[in-house]
Amino acid sequence: xxxxxxxxxxxxxxxxxxxxxxxxxxxxxxxxxxxxxxxxxxxxxxxxxxxxxxxxxxxxxxxxxxxxxxxxxxxxxxxxxxxxxxxxxxxxxxxxxxxxxxxxxxxxxxxxxxxxxxxxxxxxxxxxxxxxxxxxxxxxxxxxxxxxxxxxxxxxxxxxxxxxxxxxxxxxxxxxxxxxxxxxxxxxxxxxxxxxxxxxxxxxxxxxxxxxxxxxxxxxxxxxxxxxxxxxxxxxxxxxxxxxxxxxxxxxxxxxxxxxxxxxxxxxxxxxxxxxxxxxxxxxxxxxxxxxxxxxxxxxxxxxxxxxxxxxxxxxxx
Amino acid sequence: xxxxxxxxxxxxxxxxxxxxxxxxxxxxxxxxxxxxxxxxxxxxxxxxxxxxxxxxxxxxxxxxxxxxxxxxxxxxxxxxxxxxxxxxxxxxxxxxxxxxxxxxxxxxxxxxxxxxxxxxxxxxxxxxxxxxxxxxxxxxxxxxxxxxxxxxxxxxxxxxxxxxxxxxxxxxxxxxxxxxxxxxxxxxxxxxxxxxxxxxxxxxxxxxxxxxxxxxxxxxxxxxxxxxxxxxxxxxxxxxxxxxxxxxxxxxxxxxxxxxxxxxxxxxxxxxxxxxxxxxxxxxxxxxxxxxxxxxxxxxxxxxxxxxxxxx
Ligand SMILES: Nc1ncnc2c1ncn2[C@@H]1O[C@H](COP(=O)(O)OP(=O)(O)OP(=O)(O)O)[C@@H](O)[C@H]1O
Ligand SMILES: [Mg+2]
Numbered sequence: 001x002x003x004x005x006x007x008x009x010x011x012x013x014x015x016x017x018x019x020x021x022x023x024x025x026x027x028x029x030x031x032x033x034x035x036x037x038x039x040x041x042x043x044x045x046x047x048x049x050x051x052x053x054x055x056x057x058x059x060x061x062x063x064x065x066x067x068x069x070x071x072x073x074x075x076x077x078x079x080x081x082x083x084x085x086x087x088x089x090x091x092x093x094x095x096x097x098x099x100x101x102x103x104x105x106x107x108x109x110x111x112x113x114x115x116x117x118x119x120x121x122x123x124x125x126x127x128x129x130x131x132x133x134x135x136x137x138x139x140x141x142x143x144x145x146x147x148x149x150x151x152x153x154x155x156x157x158x159x160x161x162x163x164x165x166x167x168x169x170x171x172x173x174x175x176x177x178x179x180x181x182x183x184x185x186x187x188x189x190x191x192x193x194x195x196x197x198x199x200x201x202x203x204x205x206x207x208x209x210x211x212x213x214x215x216x217x218x219x220x221x222x223x224x225x226x227x228x229x230x231x232x233x234x235x236x237x238x239x240x241x242x243x244x245x246x247x248x249x250x251x252x253x254x255x256x257x258x259x260x261x262x263x264x265x266x267x268x269x270x271x272x273x274x275x276x277x278x279x280x281x282x283x284x285x286x287x288x289x290x291x292x293x294x295x296x297x298x299x300x301x302x303x304x305x306x307x308x309x310x311x312x313x314x315x316x317x318x
Numbered sequence: 319x320x321x322x323x324x325x326x327x328x329x330x331x332x333x334x335x336x337x338x339x340x341x342x343x344x345x346x347x348x349x350x351x352x353x354x355x356x357x358x359x360x361x362x363x364x365x366x367x368x369x370x371x372x373x374x375x376x377x378x379x380x381x382x383x384x385x386x387x388x389x390x391x392x393x394x395x396x397x398x399x400x401x402x403x404x405x406x407x408x409x410x411x412x413x414x415x416x417x418x419x420x421x422x423x424x425x426x427x428x429x430x431x432x433x434x435x436x437x438x439x440x441x442x443x444x445x446x447x448x449x450x451x452x453x454x455x456x457x458x459x460x461x462x463x464x465x466x467x468x469x470x471x472x473x474x475x476x477x478x479x480x481x482x483x484x485x486x487x488x489x490x491x492x493x494x495x496x497x498x499x500x501x502x503x504x505x506x507x508x509x510x511x512x513x514x515x516x517x518x519x520x521x522x523x524x525x526x527x528x529x530x531x532x533x534x535x536x537x538x539x540x541x542x543x544x545x546x547x548x549x550x551x552x553x554x555x556x557x558x559x560x561x562x563x564x565x566x567x568x569x570x571x572x573x574x575x576x577x578x579x580x581x582x583x584x585x586x587x588x589x590x591x592x593x594x595x596x597x598x599x600x601x602x603x604x605x606x607x608x609x610x611x612x613x614x615x616x617x618x619x620x621x622x623x624x625x626x627x628x629x630x
Contacts, residue, residue, distance in 0.1 A: 011438055038465040040439035232441060232463040251457070258458050258497070265495050280562050281484035281505075281554030288551045289477045291543045292623065
């Protein structure tokens with residue numbers, strides 16, 4: 001099922017550069033919720049995004065989906081800068097938003113009809129059945145949303161997204177409303193599909209274990225406003241994932257600890273100890289760099305003689 | 319605050335190699351040795367051509383490296399249980415000097431030297447590193463990547479300006495804080511090593527632990543655009559808090575301090591003479607058992623943007 005078996009993975013399939021989102025603020029200057037977010041994703045890679053509630057994870061994801069306007073910066077998928085939503089990107093939110101008067105089959109068919117308009121009716125039916133089976137709903141194809149549990153509904157949502165053959169999958173806390181057993185089932189459902197079809201995936205989660213189990217790297221966001229990528233953590237686990245093997249990996253607890261402590265660190269507001277120790281040091285780098293950049297701009301047309309003096313101090317006669 | 323000199327310093331040697339002529343053989347110009355001062359005489363006679371040994375290689379390529387001393391026998395660095403970082407100082411494409419900093423990894427000595435280099439995705443990853451008795455911290459650091467502006471390395475890269483960070487264990491700015499806290503790391507300095515004015519080769523990060531500091535004082539000096547004198551932009555003195563207010567007021571002119579010396583020579587410099595050089599702080603340094611200073615220029619293209627100073 002690999003759509004491009006021979007093509008090597010594009011190392012910069014998704015490029016998010018200096019992304020900014022400012023929301024207007026009726027009481028003053030616009031608030032930059034996200035400010036300078038950078039992320040490069042390899043084709044087929046699964047990246048999870050973690051960060052405290054309200055830091056701007058969904059804001060980033062909806063901008064990548066093309067559903068939320070960008071204030072500044074750029075997002076390119078597959079070498080093309082995005083401009084609004086497109087069939088190359090599919091989104092799954094926490095609640096699947098199924099049409100209540102349609103069966104599981106019909107809900108998935110809705111998108112397939114649009115994307116495979118040129119296919120025969122039989123082909124389209126097979127595609128829908130294939131993806132319903134992939135999410136474990138072969139026997140529930142004729143059920144209506146009200147007849148399905150939350151987990152089953154979310155399976156339909158996932159089948160609907162993946163049946164569109166997107167090149168990128170965007171998952172915003174897709175299991176947020178599910179109990180932990182259902183959650184684990186669905187994690188495996190998605191991983192199985194991703195192992196078969198190389199879909200570059202961004203998944204937002206609040207669950208560090210889920211982040212570790214599902215992804216190739218974890219993107220940790222700093223607290224907002226002005227949220228950005230704090231650091232990235234590469235995960236050394238092989239694919240296809242095996243839950244027991246991941247849990248038993250010698251580094252599992254170290255990596256988990258790194259994620260948890262990053263979140264704790266972001267949480268802790270005015271660190272008393274830090275302010276006490278501030279007396280032992282200080283940091284005016286920001287101001288100095290701004291000042292230097294200003295003088296740099298002023299002095300842009302460099303005087304020929306200046307290049308011969310080794311530095312400003314010597315030049316100033318000191 | 320009471321303080322005594324560590325009997326076994328984690329820093330075993332600091333050597334500053336500078337070209338005799340432009341590009342010519344590199345000779346030892348200044349140095350600081352712990353208990354290994356017997357090697358000084360031999361080192362003074364040694365010369366390295368461009369490309370020869372770790373000094374010549376770093377000078378030629380402009381790339382810093384971290385090596386075990388066991389692999390540097392031919393270079394004449396005969397120190398057991400130690401690692402060396404070679405730091406080239408490139409000014410408009412020309413090497414103005416190479417600093418070798420050798421640290422001892424015997425049991426109980428904690429500290430880190432790290433080189434963060436951009437990867438094919440434009441993130442900084444750990445390219446070479448020495449983590450002494452910081453096993454877990456070192457292990458996790460291999461898996462960490464920093465985009466531009468993120469973490470100490472990412473900030474130094476974005477600013478093209480060095481930075482000192484104190485209280486690593488509690489700092490929100492230091493993103494590997496939990497590991498730092500668990501392992502007693504206290505202060506860090508990040509120094510950008512630029513290939514050209516715009517292109518970064520790597521960020522050198524030195525991390526100091528409370529018990530066995532690589533440097534008890536870390537400072538970044540730069541020219542104040544208004545007064546045209548050197549001032550400290552970021553610094554940390556750890557337990558030696560009363561050095562902070564005194565240092566913060568300083569503003570250096572002619573012939574004062576390690577930083578001015580480095581700026582004048584446009585080259586790194588190591589000295590034992592804190593009393594003579596660091597007026598008016600020299601006496602305090604001596605009282606606290608500080609013995610040496612190392613000043614390193616931070617070049618961005620043809621410009622010297624700052625001076626990083628380590629004192630211990
Ligand atoms: N339309 C809007 N107008 C103004 N502010 C908004 C708007 N949408 C979101 N925000 C603000 O932007 C910030 C980030 O919101 P976002 O939903 O992206 O956070 P999140 O990380 O997804 O949080 P959670 O984990 O709770 O889902 C929040 O402070 C939110 O209040
Ligand atoms: Mg959200």
